[in-house]
Amino acid sequence: HRGESIMVAPWPEVPESWVDPEVEATGDRLVAVVRAIRSLRADLGVPPGTRVPAVLRAPAELHPTLGALRPYIAALARSDPLTVEDLAAARPAGTAGLLADGVEVLLPVAPADRDRIRARLAQELARVSAELQRVEGRLRSADFQARAPQPVVEAETARREALRERSRVLEGHLAALQG
Template sequence: ITEEIWQSMPGTESESIMVAEWPEYNEKLHFGEAAEEFSRVVSAIKAIRVQRNELNVPPSKKVTMTVETQYTTLFSDCRRFFEKLAGAGEFTVTEKADAAEGMMTVVTDSARVFIPMGELVDKDKELARLDKEKKAAEKDIEFLSKKLNNPGFLAKAPAQQIENERAKLAKAEEKLAKITASIEGLK
């Protein structure tokens, strides 16, 4: 905390933060229940942003969102956070929503968010991009598999390098699985 901020805070009697007493804990300033409630909203926004990022949807693109949750008042009150941080255009909160064909579903512990796929991506363009990424991942897996199956490499390489290559292979396989799942989700 800087001196300037310290001076603007209410209840600061000392002239400088450098000579001030360590602050006492004030129970009135603890908002545990509110923080727990807001964490539900934060987790939904994070999950939406992760999905948008995986689909390469620009943050500025506004999309329709329908939120199914038992916390309807909380999510309705936090509409502006979804608009600013998750890119919501039209925003609806309900206790029961039906997942329709062509909807991306984002699931968290306290909500399900439905977003029409047509608003997020150009399906053909995205499939072409994912196919290109899939081929690159398959090429990486093939290269790393050959390297790790080469007895000469295994005999001469340091153990740390072999572990690094195995980690790269596992990461490439995980990436391929995600890409394949994304392709299936778009079809």
């Protein structure tokens, strides 16, 4: 290598022509949908190597984008078949779902597995609820608020919000699998 060292060279600047907000939004949607499918798989106890059918319900204007992303989503989330349906269509019975960047992601649950999955989700919900009560109690404590450094209080507040969100997700899964 000849010339100035990369260690002291200025950081490269990105030309405006390289920035495409539409492509970035499509990439963000891909990541959100794959993350939602993987999260559902984990919540439902689906082994990582197992291919599962998935349904993406979205407004009609997103169908072309989701159609173009279908092979990538299917490969990254190990989903087969992967279908795209209109959001206005009735939600299939016996499915668990999450919302990801305007797309409802659904995974079917076999009737034979529903009781086992409901029991596991109820156990996880009980664990999350107990942890949430502990964190909320800590945050309600005037002694904790007075003595703890601000970053610790902020971390506990963020933890409380994450636990609340996890609780809502688990309750949604349980409600979807009733009956």
